Structures are given as C-alpha cells and as structure tokens.
Amino acid sequence: xxxxxxxxxxxxxxxxxxxxxxxxxxxxxxxxxxxxxxxxxxxxxxxxxxxxxxxxxxxxxxxxxxxxxxxxxxxxxxxxxxxxxxxxxxxxxxxxxxxxxxxxxxxxxxxxxxxxxxxxxxxxxxxxxxxxxxxxxxxxxxxxxxxxxxxxxxxxxxxxxxxxxxxxxxxxxxxxxxxxxxxxxxxxxxxxxxxxxxxxxxxxxxxxxxxxxxxxxxxxxxxxxxxxxxxxxxxxxxxxxxxxxxxxxxxxxxxxxxxxxxxxxxxxxxxxxxxxxxxxxxxxxxxxx
Amino acid sequence: xxxxxxxxxxxxxxxxxxxxxxxxxxxxxxxxxxxxxxxxxxxxxxxxxxxxxxxxxxxxxxxxxxxxxxxxxxxxxxxxxxxxxxxxxxxxxxxxxxxxxxxxxxxxxxxxxxxxxxxxxxxxxxxxxxxxxxxxxxxxxxxxxxxxxxxxxxxxxxxxxxxxxxxxxxxxxxxxxxxxxxxxxxxxxxxxxxxxxxxxxxxxxxxxxxxxxxxxxxxxxxxxxxxxxxxxxxxxxxxxxxxxxxxxxxxxxxxxxxxxxxxxxxxxxxxxxxxxxxxxxxxxxxxxxxxxxxxxxxxxxxxxxxxxxxxxxxxxxxxxxxxxxxxxxxxxxxxxxxxxxxxxxxxxxxxxxxxxxxxxxxxxxxxxxxxxxxxxxxxxxxxxxxxxxxxxxxxxxxx
Numbered sequence: 001x002x003x004x005x006x007x008x009x010x011x012x013x014x015x016x017x018x019x020x021x022x023x024x025x026x027x028x029x030x031x032x033x034x035x036x037x038x039x040x041x042x043x044x045x046x047x048x049x050x051x052x053x054x055x056x057x058x059x060x061x062x063x064x065x066x067x068x069x070x071x072x073x074x075x076x077x078x079x080x081x082x083x084x085x086x087x088x089x090x091x092x093x094x095x096x097x098x099x100x101x102x103x104x105x106x107x108x109x110x111x112x113x114x115x116x117x118x119x120x121x122x123x124x125x126x127x128x129x130x131x132x133x134x135x136x137x138x139x140x141x142x143x144x145x146x147x148x149x150x151x152x153x154x155x156x157x158x159x160x161x162x163x164x165x166x167x168x169x170x171x172x173x174x175x176x177x178x179x180x181x182x183x184x185x186x187x188x189x190x191x192x193x194x195x196x197x198x199x200x201x202x203x204x205x206x207x208x209x210x211x212x213x214x215x216x217x218x219x220x221x222x223x224x225x226x227x228x229x230x231x232x233x234x235x236x237x238x239x240x241x242x243x244x245x246x247x248x249x250x251x252x253x254x255x256x257x258x259x260x261x262x263x264x265x266x267x268x269x270x271x272x273x274x275x276x277x278x279x280x281x282x283x284x285x286x287x288x289x
Numbered sequence: 290x291x292x293x294x295x296x297x298x299x300x301x302x303x304x305x306x307x308x309x310x311x312x313x314x315x316x317x318x319x320x321x322x323x324x325x326x327x328x329x330x331x332x333x334x335x336x337x338x339x340x341x342x343x344x345x346x347x348x349x350x351x352x353x354x355x356x357x358x359x360x361x362x363x364x365x366x367x368x369x370x371x372x373x374x375x376x377x378x379x380x381x382x383x384x385x386x387x388x389x390x391x392x393x394x395x396x397x398x399x400x401x402x403x404x405x406x407x408x409x410x411x412x413x414x415x416x417x418x419x420x421x422x423x424x425x426x427x428x429x430x431x432x433x434x435x436x437x438x439x440x441x442x443x444x445x446x447x448x449x450x451x452x453x454x455x456x457x458x459x460x461x462x463x464x465x466x467x468x469x470x471x472x473x474x475x476x477x478x479x480x481x482x483x484x485x486x487x488x489x490x491x492x493x494x495x496x497x498x499x500x501x502x503x504x505x506x507x508x509x510x511x512x513x514x515x516x517x518x519x520x521x522x523x524x525x526x527x528x529x530x531x532x533x534x535x536x537x538x539x540x541x542x543x544x545x546x547x548x549x550x551x552x553x554x555x556x557x558x559x560x561x562x563x564x565x566x567x568x569x570x571x572x573x574x575x576x577x578x579x580x581x582x583x584x585x586x587x588x589x590x591x592x593x594x595x596x597x598x599x600x601x602x603x604x605x606x607x608x609x610x611x612x613x614x615x616x617x618x619x620x621x622x623x624x625x626x627x628x629x630x631x632x633x634x635x636x637x638x639x640x641x642x643x644x645x646x647x648x649x650x651x652x653x654x655x656x657x658x659x660x661x662x663x664x665x666x667x668x669x670x671x672x673x674x675x676x677x678x679x680x681x682x683x684x685x686x687x688x
Contacts, residue, residue, distance in 0.1 A: 054676065060390070060410075072680070078688035146551035160535060243533045245687050253686065256383035257679045
C-alpha cells in the first residue's frame with residue numbers, strides 16, 4: 001500500500017502520532033485559549049488599569065502612567081486598615097472552618113458506617129443547595145438586634161458587625177473545607193493507622209503524627225477555597241456587617257467613578273492571594289494533592 | 290531556570306495585555322473642558338417618527354409591562370407614534386453615565402448628579418422646549434435649574450422630584466422630630482440606631498446640616514463646598530459614625546429596619562416610609578427645619594441621536610398629565626406636571642408628596658454634580674469635585 005492510497009484522516013492521525021508537539025497543542029488549544037482570554041488577560045489589564053487615572057470632572061479614563069492610586073492606598077490609613085481587616089476575616093474564617101471540618105471529616109471518613117457516609121455527605125452539602133443571597137438574608141434575620149431570632153431565642157445577639165460576618169462566611173464556606181478533608185481522610189489506608197497503634201502510639205499521637213500530616217494537603221486545598229472566597233466577598237458584609245466594610249466594598253464603591261483606583265484595590269487582593277499561594281507552595285502541600 | 294521561563298511568560302502576557310488595552314481605547318475624550326459645549330437645539334418642527342427609540346431610564350420610569358403587565362405606558366406610546374421603544378434601566382447615576390457614554394441611547398432620565406456631567410461631557414444636546422407642548426404645565430419650581438439648564442440653555446425636561454426625608458420609628462419617637470440633630474450630634478441618644486444613605490452624595494446632607502448649625506462656614510449650596518467647608522462636612526460624618534447602625538443602599542432593607550426598630554432614625558424616601566407602613570403605622574417621615582437634600586430628574590436627549598423626532602415625541606409624552614401621574618404614583622415621587630395632580634389614582638398623592646406646595650421645596654437641595662468650578666457662583670476659590678467626594682466617602686466608610 002502506498003501513502004497515496006490512505007485517506008486524509010489516517011494521514012492526519014499518522015502525522016499527529018509522529019509529532020508529539022502537535023498532539024499536545026491540539027489537546028491544550030481550547031483550554032489555554034479559555035484560560036488566557038478569561039483569566040490571564042483580564043488580570044493583566046486590571047493591573048495596567050491600576051496605573052491609570054480619571055478625569056476629575058467627567059470620570060472618563062486617562063491613559064497616562066501614574067502611581068497615584070497605590071500612593072493613596074498606602075498613605076490613607078483607612079485603606080491599610082480595611083485591607084488588614086479583610087485579611088483578618090479571611091484568616092479567622094479559614095481557621096474556624098478548619099477547627100470544625102477536621103473532626104467532622106474524621107468522623108465521616110473513619111468512624112461512621114459505610115451506609116451512613118453518603119447521607120452525611122449530603123447533609124454537609126445542604127448549605128450549597130440554597131442560593132447564596134437567601135442564606136445571607138436568613139442570617140440577617142437571625143442576627144437582627146431587634147426582634148431577630150437570636151434575640152428572641154437566647155435573649156441576646158451580637159448584632160450586625162464583624163462577629164456576624166465571620167459566622168456567616170464560615171457557614172457559607174464550611175462545605176468547601178469539609179469535602180477535601182473528608183476525601184483526604186478516606187484515602188488514608190487503614191493499615192497505616194493500625195501500624196501506628198500496633199507500635200504503641202496512643203490515638204491522639206496517631207492523629208497528630210500519622211493522620212494530620214497525611215491530610216495536610218487536603219486541608220491546604222480546603223483553606224485555599226475558604227480563604228479566597230472570604231477575601232473577595234462583599235455582599236455578606238453589606239447585609240450582616242452593619243457599617244463594616246471589606247476590600248470588595250471599596251472596589252464596589254469606586255469602580256464606576258474611579259476605575260483605576262478600584263483596579264488598584266482589586267490588585268491588592270490578588271497580591272494577598274499570590275502571597276498565600278506562594279506560602280502554601282513552600283509547604284510542599286500542592287505537590288502531594 | 291524554571292523561574293526564568295516563568296518570567297518570560299509573564300513578560301509575554303504583559304505585552305499581550307498592553308496590546309489589547311491599547312486596542313480598546315474607545316472612550317477617547319478624556320480631557321473635557323469645564324466650559325459648556327455650544328451646540329444648538331433642534332429647530333423643529335417635530336415630524337414623522339423614525340420608527341424607533343432607545344431609552345435609558347431609572348427603573349419604574351419607562352415601564353413597558355415587562356415588570357408588571359398592568360404597568361405599561363410604553364406600549365400606548367408605541368401605538369400612538371409608531372416609535373418602537375427599547376428600554377434599558379440602571380441602578381445608580383454612575384451606571385447611567387457610563388452606559389450613556391458608550392452610546393446607542395436616544396433619551397435618558399438623568400438625576401441632578403448625572404445631568405451636568407452629561408452636559409459638560411458633550412453627550413446631550415440642548416432641548417427646544419417650544420417643541421414640547423406639555424412643558425408649559427411643568428411646575429415653575431422645576432424649570433431653569435442648575436441641573437437642567439446651563440448658561441440659560443435648557444438641556445432637558447423635568448420629570449419629577451422628591452426629598453430625602455428624616456424617617457423615624459414612631460414607637461421609639463412618639464413626637465415627630467423637627468431636627469436632624471439626633472442623626473449628627475455626638476451627644477445623641479441614638480447610638481447605633483441611625484441609618485444614613487450609603488453614597489458619596491450623602492456628604493451634601495452633612496453640608497445641609499452645617500448650613501443651619503455653623504453659618505460661619507458660609508455654605509450656601511451643599512454641592513458647592515470649598516476645601517474648608519468640605520473638611521467640616523467630613524468631620525461631621527466622622528462624628529456621626531458611632532451613631533450609625535447601618536448605612537443603607539437598599540430602601541426595602543431600611544424600611545424593614547425602621548419598622549422593627551433596629552433603626553430609630555434614618556435619611557430616606559417617602560417611598561421607604563410607605564413600604565414600612567404597609568402593615569400598620571410604624572414609620573414617620575418629615576422634613577426637618579434645617580432642610581434636606583432631594584432629587585429632581587430630567588429627560589435629556591443624546592447629542593447625536595438619529596431619532597430626533599421620536600425623542601421629542603417621547604419627551605412630550607412622558608411628562609403629559611396622565612403618564613406623569615402614572616409614573617409618579619408608581620415610583621412614589623412628586624410629579625412634574627401640574628395637571629397630573631388631578632389624575633392620580635390616589636387623590637392625596639400630590640399632597641403626600643408635596644407636589645403643589647412650592648414653599649415645601651425652598652429648602653430642598655436637589656442632587657447636583659459637584660464641580661471644581663463652584664456652583665454657587667464663587668470665583669475666588671475652587672470647590673471639591675465629585676471624584677474627590679467619592680474618594681473621601683470611600684475612605685470614610687473604610688476607616
């Protein structure tokens with residue numbers, strides 16, 4: 001059979017088979033285009049916009065390089081404070097989610113009977129069934145200082161403010177922490193735990209020295225969700241935060257009149273997130289996921 | 290080595306981004322001069338419609354039955370004039386300005402904090418009021434104002450107005466308050482119980498209070514503040530912060546707070562009080578002795594509209610007695626047309642919203658865009674422009 005006799009499809013297949021680069025390109029062309037157009041390019045443009053300014057009267061963009069926006073962020077103590085507060089909320093939510101998720105996930109993965117596991121997973125995921133806004137509005141009713149559910153049930157409520165923000169965000173993002181930790185716990189072979197106790201380790205020792213190091217990558221994965229979702233949130237704080245503000249609210253307030261400034265503020269969350277991911281990468285957790 | 294590769298990739302991306310950003314420079318005219326552009330109005334006569342019209346409006350101003358089939362004044366207009374109407378709504382004056390700037394709209398309902406920017410941004414054309422027969426019936430108190438007229442040239446047709454009132458919970462405050470003082474003063478008994486408007490334009494409310502309490506500052510127009518006056522207003526807002534329970538941007542949420550009593554006093558709309566009182570008389574609304582801020586909206590026409598005849602038909606239709614009454618009642622504000630008062634379904638509408646009592650409006654300061662050139666006529670100083678209002682407000686809210 002000569003080459004001329006085979007069909008174009010066959011020829012294409014043969015070509016692709018011989019040229020690995022083309023194969024990879026074909027595989028990645030679509031996702032890479034998606035990634036570039038919808039994630040990378042907008043981020044780069046956001047960063048560039050942060051160095052522009054606006055006309056003080058018409059509010060239209062002026063495309064000339066200036067550091068004014070970043071100067072404003074770092075010289076006005078209000079913005080530094082709001083950035084630190086936002087970071088504090090994200091850290092608090094992540095830590096509380098962690099403290100709640102590890103025991104729950106442990107119980108689900110290692111203690112509960114196989115029959116109950118799917119039921120418990122379904123229960124854990126119930127917060128994801130309802131719309132975000134409905135849930136936050138429900139929490140608003142809970143926390144309301146006058147006639148709220150907490151007041152009428154327990155006689156007291158912390159009212160709207162940072163406590164409410166942290167509680168609601170923890171409620172919202174908890175499933176995102178439980179799920180990866182649960183999967184991580186389930187993947188640990190029982191033999192390792194048995195070996196640990198055979199060698200005389202107490203159960204708390206086994207938990208600390210065997211279980212935790214093995215699920216650490218999953219915990220990190222969960223924390224990326226809870227941390228980044230809390231960092232960018234601005235609606236919860238509007239509804240249950242009273243007069244509190246987070247970085248997202250600053251962006252929301254200024255994007256229509258002063259887009260470059262909003263872009264500069266938004267870059268700050270990007271920078272915080274890059275810092276967090278870098279720190280996570282250093283622990284080596286991402287390699288072991 | 291690996292790091293190097295990443296660096297190269299990053300540089301490549303940056304270049305790509307820059308190239309894209311360079312391509313999208315459509316909003317061009319960045320250096321608008323503060324002088325009003327000299328364009329001439331449509332000379333008329335208003336002829337046959339062009340068959341279509343694109344309307345940019347506040348929600349509730351141009352209802353075509355899509356929100357509620359019973360609420361529809363766009364369809365009759367289409368039948369009457371043959372102009373097919375395409376309505377786009379917006380949530381804030383800033384959004385309106387951004388949308389209109391991008392083009393494609395023929396008419397817009399602009400509040401005072403957007404209208405001047407539209408005029409100076411050279412986005413709208415003067416309006417020949419002679420071609421709008423219903424203009425004759427507009428309340429004189431709404432005509433030839435700073436936010437719709439520049440250098441004696443009319444840029445639009447007034448649509449309706451309302452005042453930002455002092456709303457209060459009747460259970461906590463059985464006697465009607467006559468002053469804003471409990472919302473501002475440090476010794477107020479309402480710590481954590483006050484609800485101001487969550488927008489930069491609220492700085493003007495502080496200025497209104499300062500006009501009455503600190504006459505030495507010499508504020509005559511709350512939208513025209515020099516640096517000293519502006520700083521005093523910001524200081525007052527800082528003083529208010531401990532009193533604030535929540536800043537509001539959603540009137541239904543505020544109505545709920547006022548009705549339950551978690552908010553005792555707030556600045557807000559008559560519509561908010563009406564909403565809160567849907568089940569019982571819980572919330573009162575009053576305009577305190579110091580006066581108040583307010584809004585007055587204007588229909589304006591895009592500078593280069595291809596549908597000039599339909600635009601003028603719309604201006605005349607939308608402020609006609611019947612339609613203006615319908616809108617004013619639906620939205621909850623005072624109509625602009627005098628004759629509308631006889632046509633509202635609720636015969637008390639104009640009384641509730643003080644449409645006919647001109648005295649009521651003398652100390653209502655309608656939203657206006659603050660500009661560097663002082664609006665009160667001072668030429669020996671410059672005033673704080675709107676952009677700085679926004680950044681001061683953002684900073685205040687963040688601290």
